[in-house]
Amino acid sequence: MAPLGTGDFGALSTDYGPAAWVPANSSNYTVSSRESAYPINYIVIHTMQGSYAGSISWFQNAAAGTSAHYLLRSSDGAVTQMVRDKDIAWHAGNWTYNTQSIGIEHEGYVDNASWYTDAMYRSSAALTRFLCDKYGIPKTRTNIIGHNQVPGATHTDPGSNWNWTYYMQLVTGGTTPPPTAWSTIVDNTTAGRFTASANWGTSTYSAQRYGADYRYANPVAASDTAWYKVNIPATATYRVEVWYPAVAGYNTSTPYIVATTSGNQTVAVNQGANGGAWRSLGTFTLAAGDANKVGVSRWSGSTGYVIADAIRVTRV
Numbered sequence: 001m002a003p004l005g006t007g008d009f010g011a012l013s014t015d016y017g018p019a020a021w022v023p024a025n026s027s028n029y030t031v032s033s034r035e036s037a038y039p040i041n042y043i044v045i046h047t048m049q050g051s052y053a054g055s056i057s058w059f060q061n062a063a064a065g066t067s068a069h070y071l072l073r074s075s076d077g078a079v080t081q082m083v084r085d086k087d088i089a090w091h092a093g094n095w096t097y098n099t100q101s102i103g104i105e106h107e108g109y110v111d112n113a114s115w116y117t118d119a120m121y122r123s124s125a126a127l128t129r130f131l132c133d134k135y136g137i138p139k140t141r142t143n144i145i146g147h148n149q150v151p152g153a154t155h156t157d158p159g160s161n162w163n164w165t166y167y168m169q170l171v172t173g174g175t176t177p178p179p180t181a182w183s184t185i186v187d188n189t190t191a192g193r194f195t196a197s198a199n200w201g202t203s204t205y206s207a208q209r210y211g212a213d214y215r216y217a218n219p220v221a222a223s224d225t226a227w228y229k230v231n232i233p234a235t236a237t238y239r240v241e242v243w244y245p246a247v248a249g250y251n252t253s254t255p256y257i258v259a260t261t262s263g264n265q266t267v268a269v270n271q272g273a274n275g276g277a278w279r280s281l282g283t284f285t286l287a288a289g290d291a292n293k294v295g296v297s298r299w300s301g302s303t304g305y306v307i308a309d310a311i312r313v314t315r316v
Helices: 052-059 095-100 118-135 164-172
Strands: 042-047 070-072 079-081 101-106 144-146 183-187 201-203 214-217 226-232 236-243 254-260 263-269 279-286 289-296 306-308 310-315
Touching: 042 095, 042 118, 052 070, 070 118, 095 101, 101 118, 118 164, 144 164, 183 226, 226 310, 236 254, 254 279, 254 306, 263 279, 289 306, 289 310
Parallel strands: 042 101, 042 144, 070 101
Antiparallel strands: 070 079, 183 310, 201 214, 214 306, 226 289, 236 279, 236 310, 254 263, 254 289
């Protein structure tokens, strides 16, 4: 788990040590004295339908009329607390549940599974486990619920892309399937792990890059693939994620190639948007062995540079 840290906002939570403390505007929650005033019986899981930084800013706005106790960042699982546990955040749309729950917001959008990263799952589950132990909340799906499960809810978050089975395994500390333990990152600078022709340039232009730099090339009606070599431990199912800097004008249909057991599969990615974080291409069956497993092709029908930055492969 990666706490936000003092370098981002400067203060740490007194309720949950790994969290940063950034208070919501006092117009957006109710001061209380829980658990003497109300019992804390529930954890409510939300999806922001927006960005981490944007949500923090919104809860600081007196006009928001809403808040949550904790917010989680997608890329690394960083945590920010904005309402004290003792106070009542306005997050559930149901006063009874507001008074008896702690709301946890997760960066992203319900219709895009790539926002629900393993780092965020693990960080959120550690927070939920801590809160359940602290307040005697049963670690069950009766007490750890989605916003959509609150009586009278009009929201659908966290949505069908939220992996409740995995999340509850993490919360309960039960045996996590061994596959989740293996993950690897290959950057374009990883020694012996990245190959590209001389047609691929090197850039440090965007601050959204992963690591020191990234590679770029013009689209062309030929493959000229830049390859990431990955040593897969066993033939199994793996989630493949990519990291690229998003710059207006970069290619809107960059072909990523995944070498699966049934042949190469291509996934087109808009590299002009949603950069600076891990984005999932999906899950694929990859064969054991050390070989080129993920590539970035120049063969795109769109204009603008195609980018090769970093990839992450995780067994699921």
